[in-house]
Amino acid sequence: MNTGDTAWVLISAALVLLMTPGLSFFYGGMTRAKGVLNMMMMSFGAIAVVGVLWVLFGYSASFGNDVGGGLLGNPLQKLGLQGVLGTGHDIPLVGTIPEIAFVGFQAVFAIITVALISGSIADRAKFGAWMVFAAVWVTVVYFPVAHWVFSFTKDASGRDTGGWLGQGLGVIDFAGGTAVHINAGAAALALCLILGKRKGFGKDPSHRPHNMPFVMLGAGLLWFGWFGFNAGSALGANAVAGYAWINTLAAPCAAILGWLLVEKIRDGHATSLGAASGAVAGLVAITPACSALTPMWSMALGLLAGAVCAMAVGLKFRLGFDDSLDVVGVHLVGGIIGTLSIGLIADPNSPAAGQGLFYGGGFELLGKQAIGAFAVLLYSFVIAYALGWIINKTMGFRISAEHELAGIDISVHAESAYDLAGRVSGSFHPGVFPSHGETALRRSEPIAERTEVKVEA
Template sequence: MNTGDTAWVLVSAALVLLMTPGLAFFYGGMTRAKGVLNMMMMSFGAIAVVGVLWVLFGYSASFGNDVGGGLLGDPLQKLGLQGVLATGKTLPLVGTIPEIAFVGFQAVFAIITVALISGSIADRAKFGAWMVFAAVWVTVVYFPVAHWVFDFNKDANGNNTGGWLGQGLGVIDFAGGTAVHINAGAAALALCLILGKRKGFGKDPSHRPHNMPFVMLGAGLLWFGWFGFNAGSALGANGIAAYAWINTLAAPCAAILGWLLVEKLRDGHATSLGAASGAVAGLVAITPACSAITPMWAMALGLLAGVVCAMAVGLKFRLGFDDSLDVVGVHLVGGIIGTLFIGLAADPNAPAAGQGLFYGGGLELLGKQAIGAFAVMLYSFVLAYAIGWIINKTMGFRISSAHESAGIDISVHAESAYDLGGRVSGSFHPMDENSGWHQAAPVHTNSKVDA
């Protein structure tokens, strides 16, 4: 065990965990004022449900001994993390770090992947239905896909026992372009199709972001945590981590410029929302490629992602699907761009040692990257659609029209994000969704104002 490597991975895991509250601010600021708490609760709900399932069987299903030709780890092998903890004075290792540190690092990846999906269904999803979806989706989609992409285990004889994409096919995905971003983006598309459009989609100006400082704060926390996300995936305090770190700086910087350029040319002004979204688009794109391409190519990738994602987010209006907070346009599109770009610009001298088309590698690596990207996208979309459809037909996934109009924070959580004080004209109490609203007598909180 190397104590420096262990310290870096533990710090990186904490940074990645911080990304989910950061995502809550990012998404929360982009919603209406009467839906911000629900949006943030969906992120915190993901932390709770995924954290429990990961300890119970998720880690084992992702990184246990393969039981299906590279498709799934044994969910019972390390049930409740048995065999991962210390035996006497001996700690099982993954490389140079304790396996239990690796468990924690991978847990926070699972958490934020689920949380990312929630942005596509803002303002209209039942919280209980979301929690059920999160539990089922992470079990039948994320855990297997994490095994496909991230598991490089070998048995005692040195034979490969890992996933079919990363270890078997040789797809390069350093930190989760497929397993995290394409995976979440495809599921987000499925859910927004299941739930349908918000009331007034594309017409109601109240759907604009209500708190841009929240959005900028969230983007900053995401970028800060992303250094743990990418550089931490080196699983050591080493040159690979440094290589990933500098690319995680370069790509989003260029992506911001690309997004703002599109806004200026298309709309006549550059916006703070564009800067925040551009940074996230660049971070998404560089995630799979941060160990495979040079910093110069990282900036080219970031610029490309910023431009393409800025244009892609408008497709929902043309195609008629309500991806509320642009999860599809940023994470699905950005993840595909970053994953495929490796097949073009992978430098044999970079840590990943891939050989892209621009370096004389032909189309072989690009073909492998395409298989990885579209296999994950198809698998996630089909399963997410099926899970969402079943939930919608049984317990119902969408809140009532009356509750959506009044605001999901009050109707679902009986809370409001902003208590401005003074006189309140009426107090609304959430009832059963089938029975509608009941207005109580006026509540007076300031007698001088009332007088």
Template sequence: MNTGDTAWVLVSAALVLLMTPGLAFFYGGMTRAKGVLNMMMMSFGAIAVVGTLWVLFGYSMSFGRDTGGGIIGNPFQHFGLQGLLSTTTNVPLVGTIPEIVFVGFQGVFAIITVALITGAIADRAKFGAWLVFAAIWVTVVYFPVAHWVFDFNKDAAGNPIGGWIGQGLGVIDFAGGTAVHINAGAAALALALIVGKRKGFGKDPTHRPHNLPFVMLGAGLLWFGWFGFNAGSALGANAVAGYAWINTLAAPCAATLGWLLVERLRDGHATSLGAASGAVAGLVAITPACSAITPMWSLVLGLLAGVVCALAVGLKYRLGFDDSLDVVGVHLVGGLFGTLFIGLAADPGSPAAGSGLFSGGGLELLGKQAIGAFAVMIYSFVIAYAIGWVVNKTMGFRISSDHEAAGIDVSLHAETAYDFGGRSSGAFHPSPLPVPAPQPEKVDA
């Protein structure tokens, strides 16, 4: 065990956990004022549900002993994390860090992946239905996909027994372009189709972001946490972490410029929402590639990702699906773009040591990247649609039109985020005590 590596991964895990409250601010600012609390609650609900299931059986399904074919780990091997809490004289390790630290680091990855989906169904989804969907989806989609992509276990003889995408096929995905962003983006598209469009979608000006400082604060927290997300995936305080850290700086900087350029040319002005969205798009695209391409190629990837994602977010109006906060345009498209870009620009001198098309590696790596990316996308979309359909048919996924018009915060949570016209924020009482009418003043004779 290396104490420096352990300390770095512990700090990285804390940074990644901070990303989910950061996402709550990012998404919350993009919603209407009467839905901001619900939006943030869905992120915190993801923390509660996924964190609980991760300790019970999620880690074991993702990184337990493979049950055959690189499909899933044994959910009972480490049920309740049994066998991982040994004494200090016999600590199970993953590389140079205690396995229990690795458990925590991967657990916060699962949390942020589920929370990302919520942006597609803002302002109109029942909170209870969302929690049920999150619990089922993370169990039957995320935990197996994490095993496919991130599990590189070997048996006692050194034979690979990990996941079929990362270890078997040889797909390069350093920190989760497939398992996190493509996975969440495909599920978000499925839910957007199940839940349906918001009232006045594409026409109602009140659907614009209500608090842009929240959006920029959230984007800043996400970027801050993303250094733990990417550089922490090196699982050590080493040169690989530094390589990933620099690329995590470079790509979103260029992506911000790319997004703002599109806005300036298309709309005549650059916006704060565009700057925040561009940074996130660059972070998404560099996530799988941060150990595989040079910083110069990271700038190119970021610039292109900013342009591509800025153009992609408008497709929901042409295609007619209401992805409220552009999860599909940023995370699905950005994740696909970054994952496939590795097949073009992977550098053999990078830590990942892959050879892309531009380095003379031919199309082999690009083909592997495409198989891994589209396999996750199709699996996540199909299963998410099935889960969402069942939840919608059994308990209903969407709030009533009256509740949507009144505001989801008041309707579902009996709270408001702001004090409008003397109404107190916090608990909302729909039937306040009557105020006595003023009495005429008595005048002495």
């Protein structure tokens, strides 16, 4: 056991846990004022339910001995984390760290993956239905997929017995482009199709972000925690962690510029929402590739991801699905870009040692990356859609139209984020501060008349 490696992994686990409250600020600021608490509660609900299931059987199902051709770990092998703690000098290790530290590090990955999905169904999902979905989806989708991608084990004879994608096929996913971002993005697409559009989707200006400082704060916390997410995945305080760390800085910096450039050309102005979202898009894209690319290629990837995701978020208006906070446009699209980029520009001298097409590696690695990305996408989408449909037909997944109009915070949680005393009056223009893509959608529309808004306490 190496105490320095152990300390770094435990610190990284704490950083990744902080990402979920950070996500709640990021998502909460992007919703309407009357739905911010519900949005934040969905993230905290994910922490609670996934944390309990992880200790009970989730870790064992993800990292226990393989029981199905690389598809699933044995969920009973380490039930309740039995056999993981160790006593005295008999401490089970993963590499140079105690296994119990590895348990905690992987737990927070499971938590934020589930929380990410919630952004696609803002303002309209029953909290109880969300908790049921979170519990079942993490069990039947995330735990198996984590085994596919992250489990690397050998039997007594030295035969590989880990997951079929990571160890079996050789897919490179250093920190979760497939298992986290593509996985969550595909499930988010399924749920927003099941729940349908918010009232006034694409027309009601009140759907614009209500608190941009929250969004910027959330993006900052996410970026801060992401250094633990990526560099912590080295499972040691070593050069690989440093390699991942610098790429986690380089890619989102370039992605911000890519997103803002698209906004300036398309909409005529660069926004704070675009800067925050660009940073997240770059972080998503570099997650699987942070041990495989040079810093220069990482910046190129970030620039591409920022620009492409900025354009992708507007597709929901053209295709007619209401992905409220652009989980699909940022996490699904960004995850695919990052995962496939490895097959093109992976440097054989990098820690991952993959040889991309541009380095003379042919199409072999690109093919493996594509199989990994789309296998996870298809599996997650199909299961999430089926699960969402069952919940919707039984307990109901969407709140009533009356509750949606009154505000989900009051109708579901009997709380309000803001206690406004007295009378506040002001004005807004429907074309100012729209959510992603709405500016481009409205540029061809006539400018509406200025509308007076009066809020009574």
